Amino acid sequence: MRQFGHVIDGETRHAADGRWLDVFDPAIGQAFAQVASGTAADVGDAVTAAATAFPAWSALPNSERARWLEKLADALEARLDDFAHAESRDGGKPIRLARDVEIPRAISNLRFFAHAATQFASESHHGQAGLNYTLRLPLGVVGTISPWNLPLYLFTWKIAPALAAGNTVVAKPSEVTPHTATMLAELAAEIGFPQGVLNIVHGAGPEVGEAIVLHPAIKAVSFTGSTAVGKRIAGLAAPMLKKVSLELGGKNPTLVFADSDWREHLDTIVRSAFQNSGQICLCGSRILVERRIYNAFRDAFVERVVALRVGDPIDDDTQVGPLVSQAHFDKVVAAIAHAQAEGGHVLCGGTTLQRPGWFVMPTVIDGLGADCATNREEIFGPVTTLQPFDSDDDALRLANAVDYGLAASIWTRDLNRAHHVAARIDAGIVWINAWLMRDLRTPFGGMGQSGLGREGGMEAMRFFTEARNVGMALT
Numbered sequence: 001m002r003q004f005g006h007v008i009d010g011e012t013r014h015a016a017d018g019r020w021l022d023v024f025d026p027a028i029g030q031a032f033a034q035v036a037s038g039t040a041a042d043v044g045d046a047v048t049a050a051a052t053a054f055p056a057w058s059a060l061p062n063s064e065r066a067r068w069l070e071k072l073a074d075a076l077e078a079r080l081d082d083f084a085h086a087e088s089r090d091g092g093k094p095i096r097l098a099r100d101v102e103i104p105r106a107i108s109n110l111r112f113f114a115h116a117a118t119q120f121a122s123e124s125h126h127g128q129a130g131l132n133y134t135l136r137l138p139l140g141v142v143g144t145i146s147p148w149n150l151p152l153y154l155f156t157w158k159i160a161p162a163l164a165a166g167n168t169v170v171a172k173p174s175e176v177t178p179h180t181a182t183m184l185a186e187l188a189a190e191i192g193f194p195q196g197v198l199n200i201v202h203g204a205g206p207e208v209g210e211a212i213v214l215h216p217a218i219k220a221v222s223f224t225g226s227t228a229v230g231k232r233i234a235g236l237a238a239p240m241l242k243k244v245s246l247e248l249g250g251k252n253p254t255l256v257f258a259d260s261d262w263r264e265h266l267d268t269i270v271r272s273a274f275q276n277s278g279q280i281c282l283c284g285s286r287i288l289v290e291r292r293i294y295n296a297f298r299d300a301f302v303e304r305v306v307a308l309r310v311g312d313p314i315d316d317d318t319q320v321g322p323l324v325s326q327a328h329f330d331k332v333v334a335a336i337a338h339a340q341a342e343g344g345h346v347l348c349g350g351t352t353l354q355r356p357g358w359f360v361m362p363t364v365i366d367g368l369g370a371d372c373a374t375n376r377e378e379i380f381g382p383v384t385t386l387q388p389f390d391s392d393d394d395a396l397r398l399a400n401a402v403d404y405g406l407a408a409s410i411w412t413r414d415l416n417r418a419h420h421v422a423a424r425i426d427a428g429i430v431w432i433n434a435w436l437m438r439d440l441r442t443p444f445g446g447m448g449q450s451g452l453g454r455e456g457g458m459e460a461m462r463f464f465t466e467a468r469n470v471g472m473a474l475t
């Protein structure tokens with residue numbers, strides 16, 4: 001069976017105590033590999049390697065660090081197909097999604113932050129009190145912790161700005177989907193990336209993740225994952241006054257107004273709920289529909305959802321694959337049962353596919369109010385609800401009736417309404433007549449229970465640097 005080891009100081013290694021965890025293929029529900037089950041000792045080794053590499057890496061001209069990131073992007077692009085297959089098998093992701101969207105986005109992340117390294121500039125102030133300029137210095141060794149839903153996409157979204165800004169990294173991918181991050185670290189070693197600059201420690205969150213958060217030489221932690229774990233990390237990091245960036249869960253509303261071209265946008269609205277089996281933090285899981293089009297929208301939407309092709313992720317035609325793990329499958333199945341117990345009507349789906357693997361049919365539920373658990377708690381699966389609204393205020397009341405605040409999409413032809421609603425919706429990311437339209441320069445992140453801080457563009461470069469202001473008297 002294939003084994004994914006840590007990559008520390010440019011070398012692939014077993015866990016210090018020799019333990020392994022199984023890695024499953026969600027399409028068949030069986031283990032196909034093992035991943036090193038790391039400990040604090042492995043994190044310690046990775047930190048030592050990263051700290052040793054830091055002086056030389058941070059002293060490189062920005063353009064040299066950019067060149068390394070470009071080189072890694074080129075090497076990844078040359079092996080796009082291998083990476084896409086690995087991602088598809090590891091996470092049950094439709095191969096088309098991995099090949100056409102997610103691995104290309106990982107390549108873009110590396111290239112984007114290579115450019116950012118050469119463009120990152122800092123402020124100067126004068127005219128009030130002498131001459132001030134602000135240095136933006138790399139922090140040193142930083143930690144990244146990423147989830148299973150977009151494994152390489154989110155892994156590179158963190159390591160690329162960290163490296164571009166001159167830091168060295170100890171990265172922990174999800175133990176559920178460790179394959180492509182391991183491949184990337186091995187690729188980095190193959191192309192001669194300076195040793196110790198990018199280190200990967202695998203393992204369970206409470207062991208390896210917490211060891212990263214608690215290690216005194218790790219200066220900042222960038223985390224993407226669940227709200228519960230984000231809070232745990234915030235609690236551990238606070239007494240150390242450690243810098244954290246937390247990208248957490250969501251319960252995103254999709255607002256469909258009667259004046260929108262909703263029939264034309266139906267495919268995108270369906271995709272916004274079910275892409276990657278709903279396992280994207282930005283998926284719309286509460287679709288709010290203006291009452292006078294409610295029945296027409298509901299019927300057309302359900303018809304489109306029923307037509308989604310659910311099946312083997314390795315098949316080019318598959319649109320919806322399995323859920324990532326047995327535990328997550330059980331959670332989503334329980335959430336559907338709970339929605340029914342709360343009085344929800346299952347309009348389609350609600351069942352599992354009768355084959356091996358963790359498949360849940362795309363599920364649409366209506367008849368539930370804003371206060372129930374189904375409409376308040378993140379399910380993170382192929383499950384969305386429909387709720388009618390009567391006015392802009394009513395739509396906003398429903399949209400903002402959750403503790404999360406990550407993303408929202410607004411569908412209308414009325415520009416005035418669009419901007420008015422966008423300004424009043426509690427979310428860090430709002431799309432108008434679009435979903436998951438990304439410009440990597442924009443701030444990315446959520447409010448409330450969806451997180452703390454922003455990633456993306458110069459926000460990420462600032463997170464991974466310390467500002468030091470230097471003031472000089474002008475006499």
Ligand code: NAD
Nearest residue numbers: 146147148173174205206209210225226229247248249281
């Ligand atoms: P998770 O919180 O269970 O795990 C995320 C990562 O944290 C994994 O690498 C895990 O091993 C690690 N971890 C677990 N316990 C830890 C601990 N005690 N200390 C430190 N690290 C620990 O999340 P998941 O199930 O992998 O991912 C799904 C969640 O991620 C969803 O809630 C989703 O909304 C969220 N998410 C958010 C964004 C965003 O940008 N806001 C993007 C993708 C996913």
